[in-house]
Amino acid sequence: MSGNNSKKIAFNYFGGKFSFIEYLYENFPPKFTHLVDLFAGSMVVSLNYRGNVIRTANEINGEITNFFEQLREHEDELIRMLELHALNSNTGNAGGGS
Secondary structure: OOOOOOOOOOOOOOOOOHHHHHHHHHOOOOOOOEEEEOOOOOOHHHHHOOOOOEEEEOOOOHHHHHHHHHHHHOHHHHHHHHHHHHHHHHHOOOOOOO
């Protein structure tokens, strides 16, 4: 996805925090117990934080929220559908018609 092997990212998002999450983590308060991912977008801050904390993602975009709900509730099916979409997009059959 991004060419890295250590950080997770579901998708690129305009205004994303992927490139500077380590800086964010360095500035988190010590021994906090609840991470609130404001303007969560691709939720890269929550997905990559290694601490044992409660995580709350705050995102107004319903399509993004739906993506992560589907990922949580139907991970295998979502991955299968995304793989099928990628195959169709690569073969020129994205429309599915004849």
